[in-house]
Amino acid sequence: MRYGTSTKLGSIAKHAVLALGAVFILAPFVQMISTSLKSSQDIAQGGLNLIPREWAAVENYSQALNATPLLQYMLNGVIVTVCIFAMQVLIALPCAYALAKLRWRGRSTVFALVLMCLLIPPHAVAIPVYILLFKMGILDTYASLILPFIISVFGIFLMRQFFMTVPDDLIDAARMDGMSEFAIVWRVMAPTAVPALVAFGIFSVIAHWNDYFWPLIVLSSEELYTPPLGIATFRTAEVGYVFGPLMAAATMVIAPLVIAFLFAQRRFIEGITLTGMK
Template sequence: MDEVRLEGASRLRHALSVLVLVLAAGLTLLPFVVMVAVSLAAPGTVYDGSLLPAPSWTGAFANYALAFSSQPLLRFMLNGVVVCGAILVLQILVAAPAGYALAKLPFRGRPLLFGAVVVSLLIPIQVPAIPLYLAIAQAGLLNTYAALVLPFVVSAFAIFLFRQFFLSYPDEVLDAARLDGFSELGIVWRLMLPAAWPAVAAFATISVIAHWNDLYWPLVVVTRTEMMTPPLGLLAFRASGETTGNVGALMAGGVIVTAPLVLGFLFFQRHLVRGLSVRARN
């Protein structure tokens, strides 16, 4: 009898957990569903009081056509790809050797350096924004890809993540690699980084999402339309005279800019979960 009660209680807890997750997922997805629905609706039906206006082929075509014609959305997205890709590559080039050194190389001051990495995780980009802006302006790099990329080359989170992942790598393998003539950088690129693919994939997903959605820093260093990233481009799109008050066209622009990010996340979500859970188990 007790076993039946325990089994029933366990099933009830499981059902309640699933219900809570479904409700949380629904609340999270609701704004995106509304955005897509409004982008497909005719202008006259947006303000009819319904949460999800009925889709219309003519309304959808007009909204998306206006979104593409009023602002260079494809240029904004290309800028986002270039900036996110450059930041990710440079971050890995810096973070992998740094994480390896903090995890496997004994040297004086290593705990202090690791403490500095952890503390820097708490510092948002807004804190050093003014000196960074002055340095970039003095170098004549405003409205360039360099201005959008260089402040993020060193990622404290990436160093921390790789360091934690490299700690579990067997020291015996590293000693054998050194006996075979591997340099320390050779060990990083040929042994450690391929073994840390889950961490690389997890960090790549987080980095791309963060910098694709970043509005603050592009708003500081970019004023030319052709250099705008997706969030800044959407801000300019909202302020343009052709789309002012046209909610359907604005939502269509949001769908266009958001779709690649959503598809990329859906493709890499398994790697993201695996990369973070592997580190959690170690």
């Protein structure tokens, strides 16, 4: 009885801590959505009321769409994130397969270098990459937003960890059927790696959809702005610091990420779990 009671109390304590953490994490987003529905007068009154005393959802969201080309910014974000993720997958899968399943001299050294690259922050190499793009003449283009990120060291590491869990017998059977190594990567390994690809896709899309630093450096044409730059432009446009429309714009920018994660959460959790297996 004592053991059962202590176990139940421990479970309640764990769930209480998790619930408290969830409240702290979700509170800013709930406040953002609530503010996007309020009128300026209601917002100016302050307080923690989440339900608006005076509704202005239509006005706020209409102003968010009309004050700046927010939909164009979001389309730019879709183009950039999809292209980056597609190129990352094309490079990460063969590299991860070579590190996980092929036997060649220097494999451990190369994998150690991959792990070392994980320690290099992207901001540390921003200036050399910027100079390189300037000399190539591709600043202020989609290419300047995409090319620096087509190789994902994290993606290679994550996919390598997943491929380590795939039985060697499956690969040997494919080789006996006469399949080349590249065919094994795309026709055998890739279909089995869907959970890991979904997990990696969530990380990649969120990181580059929310990236403010790099687009701010390489872009000067407003028609190429990504969602974070669009939000910054929206704040300094004619609406100024009118928080209702500003929070409406932020809500529309974040909504696609939340919806995508909700649809992919089962695969995401499965992918993270499998890549941690030995």
